[in-house]
Amino acid sequence: MLIQPYLFFDGRCEEALAFYGQAIGAQVQNLVRFKDNPEQPDDQPAGPRPPDGEKIMHASMKIGESLVNASDGDCLGKPTFQGFSLVINAKDEAEAKRYFHALANGGGVTMPLSKTFFASAFGMLHDRFGVHWMVMSPP
Known part of the structure; x- marks a missing residue:
């Protein structure tokens, strides 16, 4: 079994990925933006939508031997x-x-x-x- 953290930066994911790359050598392994989703918002259940398709739906970064996942999530600007x-x-x-x-x-x-x-x-x-x-x- 493998457990990996998944962090939601609520609109600051791209900034976080760049920061961790510079600070601790994190390397982005995968990055998918909301605009890359083949399903259109009309095809999905009602719910919050990102303010712009450039926001990150999913990313994974390798830090040393570990993989940490990240996203902009709902993009409300209030990560906790x-x-x-x-x-x-x-x-x-x-x-x-x-x-x-x-x-x-x-x-x-x-x-x-x-x-x-x-x-x-x-x-x-x-x-x-x-x-x-x-x-x-x-x-």
Whole structure:
């Protein structure tokens, strides 16, 4: 069994994909825009429609060995990410510092990166989109 996170950026998905590419080396594997949907809105059940076909219906990005899925969702401009954190297990303290500071750019630090009894470096933050992260390196 494999579990993969699916993040809804509510209209900021393209910006998020670019940010994660720059910050932590995420590589977009697949990207489908709403305009690429062969079914016209009249063929679909009633519900929210994206404001423009350029918004992202589905994307997947590879981060290290993991795959994270993403979408613009309903495009209401109010992304919320609560009750979970994505964890980066860095190979060493230097890599942990690099990822931590890159992800915190435009976001906020919940717990500064520091040595703990279980890691040579551990810290918590939320990025500019509100996604919560824990970054750690081995003891």
